[in-house]
Amino acid sequence: MxxxxxxxPGLRLGRQTxxxxxxxxxxxxxxxxxxxEGKGPLGDYFDVVKDDELVGxxxxxxxxxxxxxxxxxxxxxxxxxxxxxxxxxxxGDLLNQITCSSFVARELNLPFLGIFGACxxxxxxxxxxxxxxxxxxxxxxLVAVSSHHCTAERQYRMPTEFATQPPPxxxxxxxxxxxxxxxxxxxxxxxxxxxxGKVIDSGLKDPQNLGAAxxxxxxxxxxxxFQDSGREPDYYDxxxxxxxxxxxxxxxxxxxxREGIAIEDRLFDCGSxxxxxxxxxxxxASGCGCSAAVFAGxxxxxxxxxxxxxxxxxxxxxxxxxTSYQQGETIPxxxxxxxxxxxxxxx
Amino acid sequence: xxxxxxxxxxxxxxxxxxxxxxxxxxxxxxHVMVIFVSLGAVxxxxxxxxxxxxxxxxGALIPLPAFGHALVQGIxxxxxxxxxxxxxxxxxxxxxxxxxVAVLSGLAMALLFDPRG
Amino acid sequence: MGALEGDTRELIRRHLPARPxxxxxxxxxxxxxxxxxxxxxxxxxxxxxxxxxxxxxSAAAATMIFLGSVLTGLGVYDRLxxxxxxxxxxxxxxxANAVTAPAMxxxxxxxxxxxxxxxxxxxxxxxxxxxxxxxxxxIVLWMLGMTDxxxxxx
Numbered sequence: 001m002x003x004x005x006x007x008x009p010g011l012r013l014g015r016q017t018x019x020x021x022x023x024x025x026x027x028x029x030x031x032x033x034x035x036x037e038g039k040g041p042l043g044d045y046f047d048v049v050k051d052d053e054l055v056g057x058x059x060x061x062x063x064x065x066x067x068x069x070x071x072x073x074x075x076x077x078x079x080x081x082x083x084x085x086x087x088x089x090x091x092g093d094l095l096n097q098i099t100c101s102s103f104v105a106r107e108l109n110l111p112f113l114g115i116f117g118a119c120x121x122x123x124x125x126x127x128x129x130x131x132x133x134x135x136x137x138x139x140x141x142l143v144a145v146s147s148h149h150c151t152a153e154r155q156y157r158m159p160t161e162f163a164t165q166p167p168p169x170x171x172x173x174x175x176x177x178x179x180x181x182x183x184x185x186x187x188x189x190x191x192x193x194x195x196x197g198k199v200i201d202s203g204l205k206d207p208q209n210l211g212a213a214x215x216x217x218x219x220x221x222x223x224x225x226f227q228d229s230g231r232e233p234d235y236y237d238x239x240x241x242x243x244x245x246x247x248x249x250x251x252x253x254x255x256x257x258r259e260g261i262a263i264e265d266r267l268f269d270c271g272s273x274x275x276x277x278x279x280x281x282x283x284x285a286s287g288c289g290c291s292a293a294v295f296a297g298x299x300x301x302x303x304x305x306x307x308x309x310x311x312x313x314x315x316x317x318x319x320x321x322x323t324s325y326q327q328g329e330t331i332p333x334x335x336x337x338x339x340x341x342x343x344x345x346x347x
Numbered sequence: 348x349x350x351x352x353x354x355x356x357x358x359x360x361x362x363x364x365x366x367x368x369x370x371x372x373x374x375x376x377x378h379v380m381v382i383f384v385s386l387g388a389v390x391x392x393x394x395x396x397x398x399x400x401x402x403x404x405x406g407a408l409i410p411l412p413a414f415g416h417a418l419v420q421g422i423x424x425x426x427x428x429x430x431x432x433x434x435x436x437x438x439x440x441x442x443x444x445x446x447x448v449a450v451l452s453g454l455a456m457a458l459l460f461d462p463r464g
Numbered sequence: 465m466g467a468l469e470g471d472t473r474e475l476i477r478r479h480l481p482a483r484p485x486x487x488x489x490x491x492x493x494x495x496x497x498x499x500x501x502x503x504x505x506x507x508x509x510x511x512x513x514x515x516x517x518x519x520x521x522s523a524a525a526a527t528m529i530f531l532g533s534v535l536t537g538l539g540v541y542d543r544l545x546x547x548x549x550x551x552x553x554x555x556x557x558x559x560a561n562a563v564t565a566p567a568m569x570x571x572x573x574x575x576x577x578x579x580x581x582x583x584x585x586x587x588x589x590x591x592x593x594x595x596x597x598x599x600x601x602x603i604v605l606w607m608l609g610m611t612d613x614x615x616x617x618x
Contacts, residue, residue, distance in 0.1 A: 053464050059572045060464070150464040159569035160464045161536050162586060163545020163552045163561050164376075165488070168481045203473045206373075212476055216468055251479050255472070280546075283481075350508065351501050358500025358555070359493040365550035366492035370485045376553050380590050383554065385597035392601035405503035408521050409528060410496065410554045411590065417521075418598035419605075426602065426611040433611075434602045438595060441522075446591075448526045449533070449560055450583065453567035456537035457579045462568045463539040 014228025016195050016221075018127075020134040023190035024182040026126075026340065027140075028079035031297035032067045033289075034149070034175030040275045045297040046176075047074055053150055053175050061100065064093065064148035064177070069104045071177040071296070072144050079181045086110055086181075087138035090129050092121040093146045094173075094288060096155060100146060110142070119214075119243050120197070121145045121288040122178065122295060123315025123336035127194040129182045130338070139184050146177035147287030156207060156322055169209040171245045171271060171286035178292025180300075189303040193339040195225040199319060201332035207318075207325050211248025211271070211283055214316040217333035218244060219255035222314060225337045226261065233263045236339070237308035240299060242291035242315040243271030245284025270294035291315050303342055310341045350404055357403025361410045380411055387412025391419035417441045488549050495548025499555045503528050525556050532557030536564040562587040 011019055031046045038049030048070065057063040068091070076083055089110040091101035098114050105112035117124035122145045129141035152173035153160050182191065200217040218241050226233065233239070244252055249269045256263060270291045271284040295313060302308050315338075320331040361383075369379045390396040396416040399407035407413060421441025425433030439446070468476075506527050510520035532555075535541040541561045545552040552558050566585045570578035584591065605611050 061572075150462075153464075154569055158586065159565040160462045161539060161542050161561070161568055162565035163536075163542045163548075163558065165546055165549040165552075167483055200468070202468055202476055204476070209480070212480060215476070216472065247479070247481060251476050254475065254479060258475075351504055354500045354504035355497035358503070359497025359551070362496025362548075362551040362554045363489050363493040365554045366489050367485065369550055370483045370488055376550070377586065377589050379550065380553065380558075381593045384590055384594040388594065388597040388601045391598075392605055403500075405505075405507045405524060406497075406500040408507065408525065409500045409503035409556055411556065411559060413521075413525070414556070414559070414590070415594050415598055417525075418594055419601050420518075422598060422602035423605060423611050426606055431606065434599060434606060437602070438598050444522050445525045445529055445556065448529045449563045449587075452530050452533035452560060453563040453583055454579065456533050456564045457567040457571050457575075460537040460539070460568055461571070462565075 013193070014224070016198070016224050017193060017228035018131070018196070019193050020130050020191055022134045022184055023192050024130050024133040024184055025186040025188040025190050025343065026300065027181050027183045027186040027188045028075050029178065029180040029296035029300045030071050030074035030078060031176065031178045031293040032071045032074070033293050036279060037174055037176050037274055037293065040279065042274055042294060042298045045301050046293060047297065053148065060148055060150040060154075061095065064095070064146050064151050065100045065103045067148075067177040068093070068100055068144055068146040069107050071146070071179040072104065072108060072142060075142065075179040075181050081140065081181060083108055083110065086140060086142050088113055088129070088132060088141040089144065090115060090125045090141055091144040092116050092125060092288065094118065094152050094155070101144070104144065117288075117315065117334060117336065118317030118319055119147070119286055119288045119290065120315035120317035120334055120336050122292045123242070123313055123338050126180065126182065126191060126338045127196060127336055130191045130194060133182060133184050141182050142179060143182065144177070144179040145288045145292040147173055147175070147289035149173045149175045149287070152287060166282050167208050168282055169206070169212065169247050170282040171210055171243065171284055172275065172281040173287035174274060174285045174290040174293060176287070176289030176293035178289065178296035180296060187343070189300070189340045190343050191338055192341050193229055195221055195228060195337040197221040197335040197337070199332045199334050201330050203330055205325060205328065205330050207320060207331065209247070210286055210318040210331065211243070211245040212251050213331040214318050214333035214335065215244055215248040215251035216255060217335040218248070218252045218314055218316045221335040221337050222256060222312070223259055223261060225312065233261055233266070236266065236310045236312045238266050238268050238311045239263050240311055240313045241267065241269045243284070243286040244269050244316055245271035245286065247283045248316070288317075303340060306342065310339070313338050313340060353402060354404050354406035357399060357406030358409055359406070361406075361412065384411050384415040387415030388419050391416035414442060491547055492549045492551035495544060495551030496554060499551070499557055503555070528556050529560040532560030533564045536561045537568065559587055559590065562590075
């Protein structure tokens, strides 16, 4: 046993889950989205809906950075916190080398931890932020995540004016940015636990079928969370997945049922709900901006107004690059879960 | 009038076949296009493609296999005129107009328009 | 659970939606056929101006390529592709779209390294393998002695 370090008693639960003693509060959040997202069923819950996807910038990449920066600033304004008083910026996006986040970090001039979890980046960021705060390394941390339909298309798939015919499993990358400020002290839903996901490979290879590729990872993390925490599914009013969309959601439910977890009545997928079916988006939405914008806009609203008291937010990411899939590699997935509970919810 | 109907039918049929190949094989559109343009070259070589052209006019000349057909016809003509060097020069000669227009139109559109996403 | 077992993979495959093969085929037929009709009108126009079939064909193809390029520039061709699938990609107008779309897209990376270098990003394979296959066919025909002038006409 010599040399083994034991974590502080009670902070690690099972194999993949951690408990936050301080339960950092999500004191503020903001969501900035594009026009298509604004026209969807959750349109009213976003803080800002842009008129177009270029927002007056010279390229879509710059537009995405503009939206991410705006989400950060709006969040801080809502929290009444000055930029200089933020201890860490933890941010990520889908672009190569997460340049969007880096440029925003430059603009905000903050100590920056760049992360990549594909579309699970929000949940990953919130986990890292909560760990830094709970560990006493920060009083607060700003988590920010974005994606943009056009930057994702031109990087991962085809030029945007190319005449593609997406299959029914295809998902539309969200143009949206979400930011969340977590703090050691404050009002707002508390982050009580997080389950860090493992990379799970479904064997699927099609970049136009990401929901199915990510579903096993989502099921695995959700299962692990319940095992590690000892909680029952009905502890949570909602289990929220990031962007499995219609196809992935169905598969995740089937996989969970096989293990005895039946949560069809409370599984809410951001990707299935951010657009209307008649917006022509095939299976639904994808992109880290999906869970970020839906969380920062719609879900935060629900938690603050008491529509729900406890949710398990499960960000889902598909881990691939244009090189990997062209070389015939599979597309593995990862999912991270964070438990958010209204501070006065019975514990 | 019957010309137009035949063009519609022949062109439509080739696209329908390509779509079936795409959906059933799950290959990418680029792969299917490569297969079809190569098949066009082969069909041209065995004299079959000319039949399609006689039957369908533009219906056979507009879809991509016609590109393979044009290359082969160009090679055949050029070899007849210049000998074996025509194997390498004849193809591009025949499609020079289309290829040049494609590149320069692409450039022109890039100069004039921005992508709209 | 890092990599899933076969029976789980099978379970997933069973829940994947099927492609609307019939619907796609019909749409491809209609869109491809319509584009061919436009091509026929243009072809007839050139033939009536006195061009021989071969030249008229070239001229019609070039015109269609230009049209496809313009429709891409106007941001319209991608919508045709969504509906028509191969009915929009297979015609020469689709080739024009495949060249014009990356040209427009990568303008932001500059005209040399963006537009210039990536113009053939999508259409490249077609040109490479069309040249290769036509050369092979040509060699076979030549070896079979079938390349005398006048033996075949278009």
